[in-house]
Amino acid sequence: MRNERLYFVVSALAGVLWGLASWIRRLPTWRRRGQKGASAGVSTRILVIRMDELGDMVTTLPLLIAIRQENPFAVVDLWCKPLHKDWLAPQGLVNTFWTGDAPAPKERYHWVLECRGNWQTLLYALRTWPQGRRDRGSIRLWRRLRGQAQLHEWDINLRIAAPLLHGRIEAITRFKTKGQPETPEGSGALLHGDDPQALAEINLFKQRLDLGKYVVFHAGARKLLRRWSLQGWADLAQRLHEEFHLDIVFVGTPEERMDVDR
Template identity: 30%
Template sequence: MSEKVLYFKSWLASKYINLLGDNSYDFKSILIIKMDEIGDLVTALPVFYNLYQLYPDAKQTLVCKSFNTIFFKHLDYIDCVNDFKEVTENDYDLIIDLRGTVETLHYALAKKPKLRLDRGSVRLKNKFSGGQKNEIDTNIEVIQPLLREHVIWSNKIVTGNDEHQKVADYLQEEGIRKYVILHLGARDEARRWPIDRYAEIITHINKTYSLSCLLVGGPDDKMLNDTCLALVKSKLNLNVVGEFNLLEYAALCEKAALFIGNESGPLHIAAAQNTPTIALFGPGVKDVFYPKNDTSIIHHYFLARKHKEQTVANSTIFSIKVSEVMESVGKVLKE
């Protein structure tokens, strides 16, 4: 089933369920469905924070991918489930479908909660009234019927003493005080800025600001980082793949002078922690996944036609020049 058809069916399901719905009800059990990637989950965090503010006594159950569970370590009002089948026998007062499937749609119709809110309805409405919005705005709009005067827009990840201590110990051991984080990877190669250009940026940061560069990412990025650092003479820099889990990485971002990277999960985590970011985009839709903090600089070029269908052969990410990224680095680090 295509995404557009699923959105339409989701809209119909919510209309049917909510005929007798009551958004003033004091919900005690809330099911949120967000079977998505890291960056998508991070942009949805305001939903959980607002729900807690509205219904502090309610238990939130989140169905998410296993690697995203860690983001809720310090939020004791949320239970994470990684297999939707674990909740199918349960009843919930409120269901919020932020990224579901046909299965989750049928579940809602069978259980008929007191209210169902869904991303599909919002995306369908926005398609006919101005286009797709920034992901944080879209997620907030899903729960708009519940919101009151004070809305929490921040999607800052909650980190704890353990994460900050791990980062502090690592930095002390390596003799690093001030640093820049870079993420070179992306699942889609059309979203990857060339590593030789990143090497030029790292060399510039080393020489001009005497700062270390920490190259982050998942296991698939380790070789990519090593290849890049082999092009850099300075030994100030480190490939830190494998050193930190996602929550520790969020704590690492909080202390960073700057983040530079492609559109990816690490970018969204850095932006959530209010780290100054220089974001490099290729095929992405304008505005939708842009960081929303006040200290972000976006580099993004567009094709006149079929922009979203870019491949490595014609990706606009290759239009981003080293000189313009260096200029952005200067604006953030204040030469």
């Protein structure tokens, strides 16, 4: 825990000072070969880092979609855990996946966006020194110093990518009067395989569920300390079913089947 907190502090300070340090490095006496920013005719290269679990990676989808919409010709690579490649690859949002190990030394990026990093990702940025680096720690630090409430994970991710969204971040994150967020077009799509939506609806129909009146629960978690008690899930499911007449659908991995049956 202490090591993680120390990383966040160092990462936040690096994020705050990155702009000044980059400006100094661009001075004639500090200029280095290969450190120039994107020039005309060169595609912007962006590395998004998310070394996290499935639920947190899902909150990164709006960021990837927004970057793609605002930078259609950019190269967008993702450094993440291996488990995310299979379900993210069909979305067409990422050019190259780096799973586990750092990107190849020859890979140079204009922007590094650390949605969730670690010491390895921080050292990679320091070694390659991109034109810009943004991280969640510096955003949280600035808000704390200003006495502002911390943002939801969705909003933090988008603010990390703010320089690449061309002033549209407020339109993306703003909530309408009815409480519905203005999301990037297509942000809800998670499609791969042959018409998976139809297959899901057929399966739900077989289970005699009223489409539109059900709740999906995933009671598992890869980390034991993040797991909610099975009794808590059972109590919540019972209340939703009895008070709101909602059907409950439990999903999970084969290893979690025993917990669902209980």
